[in-house]
Every structure is written in structure tokens, then in C-alpha cells.
Amino acid sequence: MTFLSSINPGYPLSGFAIGVLVGLTGVGGGSLMTPILVLVFGINPATAVGTDLLFASVTKSVGSLVHGVNATVDWRVVARLAAGSVPATALTLLMLSRLGPMGAGGAALISTMLGSALILTAVTLICRQAILDFAAHRLGALGSGRTVTLTVATGAALGVLVPLSSVGAGALGVTALILLYPRLPTARIVGSDIAHAVPLTLVAGLGHWLLGSVDWLLLNALLLGSLPGIAIGSAVSARIPERVLRPILAATLVLVGSKLAL
Numbered sequence: 001m002t003f004l005s006s007i008n009p010g011y012p013l014s015g016f017a018i019g020v021l022v023g024l025t026g027v028g029g030g031s032l033m034t035p036i037l038v039l040v041f042g043i044n045p046a047t048a049v050g051t052d053l054l055f056a057s058v059t060k061s062v063g064s065l066v067h068g069v070n071a072t073v074d075w076r077v078v079a080r081l082a083a084g085s086v087p088a089t090a091l092t093l094l095m096l097s098r099l100g101p102m103g104a105g106g107a108a109l110i111s112t113m114l115g116s117a118l119i120l121t122a123v124t125l126i127c128r129q130a131i132l133d134f135a136a137h138r139l140g141a142l143g144s145g146r147t148v149t150l151t152v153a154t155g156a157a158l159g160v161l162v163p164l165s166s167v168g169a170g171a172l173g174v175t176a177l178i179l180l181y182p183r184l185p186t187a188r189i190v191g192s193d194i195a196h197a198v199p200l201t202l203v204a205g206l207g208h209w210l211l212g213s214v215d216w217l218l219l220n221a222l223l224l225g226s227l228p229g230i231a232i233g234s235a236v237s238a239r240i241p242e243r244v245l246r247p248i249l250a251a252t253l254v255l256v257g258s259k260l261a262l
Contacts, residue, residue: 010041011218012225019229031121033222034114034166043218045110046096050208051215052166055222057201059230060169064198067191074184074192077177080148081155081196086203088159093207096163110164117167124171131175147180154180155196163204169197 018033033055037048067073099109124131154176161168173193181189208214 007217007221008041011221014040015222015225016229017225019226019231020233031118031167031171035118037218038111038114043215044213045107045114046208046211046213047215047218049110049114049164049166050205050211050213051219051222053163053201053205053208054214054219055226056166056169057198057205058223059226060194060197060201064191064195067187067194070187070191072185072187072191073195074181074188075195077151077181077184077192078196080151081158081173081192082199084152084155084157085159085162085196085200086155088156089163089200089204089207092160092163093204093211097211113161113164114167117161117165121167121171124175131179151177151180155200158200162200163207166201166204169193169200173197 014033014036018036021032034045034048034052037043037052038045043051064073096109154173158168158173161172170193173196174189177184177189177193178186184192205214
């Protein structure tokens with residue numbers, strides 16, 4: 001039996017659709033892929049999260065390479081985030097191993113965290129400018145020491161959230177970096193966030209693999225569809241206003257997140 005004949009055609013089609021969306025908006029990969037796997041295909045939540053994490057590590061590695069070549073990565077920021085996220089990811093995976101990711105307790109925790117993360121991401125997408133304006137008045141200019149501390153703390157928070165939901169490394173990470181580094185150009189903010197997402201999702205994904213919650217056949221099927229989808233979405237992104245797509249994506253995340261969290 002060949003690889004193509006052994007896969008559900010819905011997997012590469014879903015990968016393609018999500019790839020197009022990511023190419024158009026820059027967000028939506030983890031936010032929609034994992035819910036689709038859980039709600040549409042009935043994949044165990046732990047397997048959906050673990051597989052999507054490795055899926056994200058592959059796709060974001062490509063993005064990180066491009067940003068690195070274009071010198072749009074601040075590696076100091078990446079190192080600070082990783083200093084918090086990698087240890088937090090390891091501790092979170094250890095806790096998950098005690099619960100048993102494929103059991104009822106682990107599945108319930110992952111479903112609740114996934115739903116909550118989706119709603120939080122949706123709020124961030126809708127209210128990002130309001131959040132930034134509020135923070136600009138409240139936070140003011142942070143000292144260098146406090147900025148470093150808060151960056152490591154942000155990484156730690158992502159290190160707890162991402163292994164349990166595969167959501168948050170994108171929209172939440174970018175928003176946090178904009179708050180902490182208001183003078184950093186947007187391209188370097190995005191590039192640094194993508195570069196940090198590579199070790200974060202890779203460590204979390206490999207941890208899920210060790211826990212037995214990665215489906216390699218599913219991963220390959222998703223990549224088969226997503227890679228051309230990202231290329232097509234990126235090619236036509238300039239023709240569709242982001243202000244049209246962002247509210248649609250945010251509304252979808254709220255609906256799906258509510259179903260998973262409740």
C-alpha cells in the first residue's frame with residue numbers, strides 16, 4: 001500500500017486550506033489545525049496537539065530561515081524567550097506524562113487549554129491595537145533589566161501554553177513582543193517570534209513523540225497539502241485585505257474555542 005493510498009484525503013486538503021490561510025494572514029496554523037483534527041476528524045486531543053507541534057516546527061523552520069537570511073531576527077530576544085520557554089515546556093511535558101496524555105485526564109486538560117488558548121488568541125486578534133494603546137499609557141518605557149525579565153517570563157508562559165494546546169506562539173507571542181520592544185521594527189518582531197517558535201514547537205513536539213502522541217502518517221499528509229497552500233496564499237495575500245480576513249478568523253476561533261473549553 002502506497003503512502004497516498006493509505007491516507008484520508010481530508011488531511012492534505014485541510015493542510016492545504018490552513019496553508020492558504022497562513023499565507024494570507026500569517027496566523028491560523030495552530031489555531032485552526034488542531035481544532036479541525038479534534039472536531040472534524042475525531043483525533044485524540046493529545047495526538048492532534050503533538051502532531052501539529054511538529055507540523056509547526058517544520059513550517060516555521062522555513063520561515064525562520066528566510067527571516068535569518070534577511071537579517072530580520074533579533075537573536076537576543078529569541079534567546080531570552082527560549083530561556084523561559086524551553087524549561088517551562090520540559091516541566092509541562094513532565095506533568096502531562098504523569099497525567100497520561102492519551103488518557104481521560106490528559107485529554108480533558110488539553111481540550112480545556114486548547115479552547116481557552118483559542119479564545120485568548122481571538123481576543124488578541126480583535127483587540128490588538130486597543131491592547132497596545134492601553135499598555136503604552138500604563139507601561140511607559142521599561143528599563144532594560146525589567147524588559148529582559150518580562151521577556152523570559154513571556155517565554156515561560158508560552159512554554160506552558162503551547163505544549164498543551166499548540167496555540168499561542170504566533171499571535172500571542174507577537175503581541176507580547178510589540179509591548180516589550182516598541183522600538184523594534186515590525187519585521188524583526190515577526191522574525192524573532194517565528195525563530196523562537198522553532199525550538200519551542202520542536203521541543204514540545206519531540207516531547208509528545210516520546211509520550212506516544214504523534215501520528216507520523218498524519219503529519220506527512222498535512223505537510224503534503226500545507227506547503228503548496230502556503231505558497232499560493234502568500235502569492236495572493238496582497239489582493240485580499242487583512243481587515244476582512246482577521247475578524248472572520250477571530251470569530252471562528254471564538255466559536256471553536258468555546259466548544260472545546262466548555
